[in-house]
Amino acid sequence: MNLNAHQKQSTQPRRSVVAQPATRAWADEQAALQQDQVQQDKIWRESVEAEQRGRKTWYQNWSFLKDYDQMGKKKEQKPLPNYMSVFSSKVPNSTNQTIGSQMNTELGRDLVNMDYFFSTGARKRKLDGELQPS
Template sequence: MESPLTPGLQRTTSAGYRLPPARPPARGGPGAVRSLGSQAPKTQQVAREAKEGVKQDQLWRELQEAEWQGRQRWVQNWGFLKDYDPMGNKKEPEKLPDYVPLFSDTAPNSTNQVVGSRLDTPLGKTLIGMDFFFMEGARKKKLEDELQPI
């Protein structure tokens, strides 16, 4: 398609394939009716896809409702089983601690409380040394005296 800004250039895709020249839209007359007629299947397709989207949404809602109802039926019919072990003995509920400290005495504190918790172990020290050794080529180096700017 030749545009006023780039005369003589052909349209291509990002992979470099040439696209067929696009026809400019007709303005008035019998050509305009044809161009609107070519748009009708596209609008029908969009409408069909919209209906399919509505149908998919309705199916999703029905699935969620069925799952919720199934959960409620299980609680009514079989919920008592959660209070007993496989041998039929009544389970004692697990007692939760009254206080849990926010910070650890053994692991360093970080944003997610995990990073750096095992760096002081022998394996952690070995990994740090290996990282230092393997990253040697990527590290910045001071230029020699003759290469220093004056």
């Protein structure tokens, strides 16, 4: 072994191969849970129940806050409209009349033209006569 090869090896930072004990314990626990589907299902059910209990206690203890603003004044609830059109007066409707489109503007037409010219190389072309099978 020559001296230069030894120097190259020693200048590279060493990586720790041993995992941290907490990380290893967590990984072992996760591997055990993957094997025990019943235990995994039990943990899932417990977490869902805990979330439901938390939602219920929040509603009982703190739901009154949703009716007040940051200054403690009562919020006025705006009444919902009886009818609201699904069509926009600002954005033109598409051909299927569900989603608006900006293609009727000058910028939209320019974008469509640019897309057409940039994608010409990817389109199928008719082969010349000498390249077609005889």
